[in-house]
Amino acid sequence: MDSVAHQGWFALLVGFVILIGLIGIVVPILPGVLLIFGAIAGWAFLTGGASAWTIFAICTALLVVSGVVKYAWPGRRMQDAGVSRRAIFFGAVLGIIGFFVVPVIGLFVGFVLGVYLSELYRLQISRRAWQATVHAVRGVGLSILIELAGALLATGVWIVGLVLT
DSSP states (O other): OOHHHHHHHHHHHHHHHHHHHHHHHHSTTSOHHHHHHHHHHHHHHHHOSHHHHHHHHHHHHHHHHHHHHHHHHHHHHHHHTTOOHHHHHHHHHHHHHHHHHSTTHHHHHHHHHHHHHHHHHHHOOHHHHHHHHHHHHHHHHHHHHHHHHHHHHHHHHHHHHHHHO
């Protein structure tokens, strides 16, 4: 096989890993951002040259910025809405347990249940506990959207770089 054919197969493999990473962001089973970062890093390393490394640097910056915003913005909104950190912790713990009890869907159900029970214990009022739970779910949804936006932008930059190199 010639070099061009090898590059085509390699680009398809990198694209496939990026796709798996994007799915891992939406359905948090796999470390999506790490897969995307690793795939683009591998592409830059094997492609070589200033263009590939520039594309890699831009993609890395997009992934890092979205990672920082992912935690800062929704976290601040949840804090402003009065959701306790303890509730998020218990939501995460029950989400992880739920994931193993009922794969994929259990993650969401466990998170909601953990936040709700923690806030119900803290607030002693069902309606207020549910409002806090809704704020927490919105915050997590916003976090996923931010991470997905950064990953999609990085993917777009990689595709442009792939075409140009």
